[in-house]
Amino acid sequence: xxxxxxxxxxYDGNAKAAAEFxxxxxxxxxxxxxxxxxxxxxxxxxxxxxxxxxxxxxxNPSVSFMVISESDEEITILWEKLSEGGMxxxxxxxxxxxxxxxxxxxxxxxxxxxxxxxxxxxNQKITPTFLFVGNNYGRAEAAVNYYTKVFPxxxxxxxxxxxxxxxxxxxxxxxxxxxxxxGKVFMAMDGFGSHEFAFNxxxxxxxxxxxxxxxxxxxxxxxxxxxxxxxxxWLADKFGVSWQIIPNNIxxxxxxxxxxxxxxxxxxxxxKLDMAALEKAAQ
Numbered sequence: 001x002x003x004x005x006x007x008x009x010x011y012d013g014n015a016k017a018a019a020e021f022x023x024x025x026x027x028x029x030x031x032x033x034x035x036x037x038x039x040x041x042x043x044x045x046x047x048x049x050x051x052x053x054x055x056x057x058x059x060n061p062s063v064s065f066m067v068i069s070e071s072d073e074e075i076t077i078l079w080e081k082l083s084e085g086g087m088x089x090x091x092x093x094x095x096x097x098x099x100x101x102x103x104x105x106x107x108x109x110x111x112x113x114x115x116x117x118x119x120x121x122x123n124q125k126i127t128p129t130f131l132f133v134g135n136n137y138g139r140a141e142a143a144v145n146y147y148t149k150v151f152p153x154x155x156x157x158x159x160x161x162x163x164x165x166x167x168x169x170x171x172x173x174x175x176x177x178x179x180x181x182x183g184k185v186f187m188a189m190d191g192f193g194s195h196e197f198a199f200n201x202x203x204x205x206x207x208x209x210x211x212x213x214x215x216x217x218x219x220x221x222x223x224x225x226x227x228x229x230x231x232x233x234w235l236a237d238k239f240g241v242s243w244q245i246i247p248n249n250i251x252x253x254x255x256x257x258x259x260x261x262x263x264x265x266x267x268x269x270x271x272k273l274d275m276a277a278l279e280k281a282a283q
Contacts, residue, residue, distance in 0.1 A: 005151075005184050006047040007065075007128055008244060009110060010057045010202040015039040015050030018108045022048075025081055026125070033251070044125040049206060060197035061089065063241075064103070064111035066127040066187055068119055075100050079114050082106045097176070122178070122185055128205070129187040132174070133195035136239060140174035140188045143239050150221050151181045167192075204234065204242035208250075212275045218245045219272045233273040247275045256282040 011018060016034060019041040023029040026043045033040035039050040069075050079092045085107035092102030092114065100116035113129060132140040141159060148154040157178040162170040173190040180186070209215045222245070223229050226238035233246050247253070250273075253263045259282045266281040267273065 004047065004206075004208045004248070005182050006049060006206050007063075008049040008051055008204045008206050009059065010051050010053045010204075011108070012055045013052050014108065015052045018110070019048075019050050021106075021108070025078060046124070046126055057200050057202035059105075059109045059111065059202040060200070061103075061105070061111040061195075062131050062133065062197050062199045063203040064113050064129045064131065066113040066115060066129045067125065068115055068117045068122050068127070070116065070119055072100065072116070075114055075116055078112075079104070082112050082114070124185040127178075127185050127187050128203075129189070130199075130241065131189060131191045132239075133191040133193075134198055136198065137190055137192070138173050139239060140177060140190045143241075144174075144177050144179045144188050146237075146239075147181050147186070148179055150218075153183045154181045155179065157185075162190075199236075199240035199242065201230075201234065201236075201242045204244050206244045206246060208246060208248035210248055215245055215247065215273060215275065218243070229271045231271055232267050233270070246273060247278065250278070253278050253282040259283070 009018070016039045019031050019039045022043055023031060023041055028045045029041065029043045031039060031041045037052050041048050041050065067078060069078070079102050083104040083106070087105045088102070089105065090101070090103035092100065095101045098115045098117060102114050103111070105111050130140065130143065132138070132143065144156060144159060148156055157180065159177040160175045162173050162175050164171045170192050173192070175189060177188045178185065179188070207218055209218065219235065222237045222243055223235050228236045230236065233244050234242060235245065236242050254260045256263065262281045263278055266278055
């Protein structure tokens with residue numbers, strides 16, 4: 001099972017502008033699909049999707065992207081470009097965990113953590129990072145355990161907890177964790193304090209499935225125990241994180257000459273996607 005899990009970022013009509021901006025920041029980057037609704041792109045060889053979904057959902061720091069760099073020069077350039085026109089949440093500075101670290105939102109509203117560290121500690125340039133706050137505070141460790149059970153080829157690299165001397169409210173919560181889901185590195189942490197944001201559909205994770213059996217497995221598992229079904233293959237798991245469970249040939253089906261509109265109409269009528277029905281619509 002190799003599900004090619006990748007992030008999808010929701011935009012209000014400016015997905016291509018965002019993709020072009022990010023592709024200009026990282027090597028080995030390019031736009032691979034350019035349509036009015038979907039813009040797929042690769043950053044440092046990693047797959048991302050931009051979705052022009054409208055004004056309904058806005059990105060927030062509940063999901064950010066951690067960039068690990070060993071180069072002071074690269075860190076300075078990335079920080080200047082990503083923070084310009086955006087918002088600095090933690091200034092680029094020396095902290096206990098890194099001699100150079102910063103946390104910002106870029107001009108498109110996407111959150112980034114730039115950190116000096118060893119690439120070999122992660123072996124992935126850009127890492128999606130979950131921040132568990134509000135009603136989810138204290139659930140990061142449970143989420144890490146859950147995701148590494150749900151997905152194949154998964155493991156926990158490490159979980160660092162706050163100690164008693166760091167505060168009663170934080171003791172036992174996750175200061176930092178790193179884990180692998182189907183071969184992709186993710187991070188998660190608990191965020192102490194008052195925060196006015198939560199996981200939403202603005203950042204979802206696409207799971208490409210080879211057959212209906214895989215679609216059924218991920219759909220049924222991720223909607224269980226408090227998860228919620230949505231439309232068009234979207235769901236929210238019990239932590240509120242959004243996922244898209246799709247066939248791995250959906251792009252091919254939607255680009256079938258003269259049949260793309262029929263496939264889209266079929267998708268719009270579904271919650272969980274039915275591969276046979278979509279393939280029939282494309283015939």
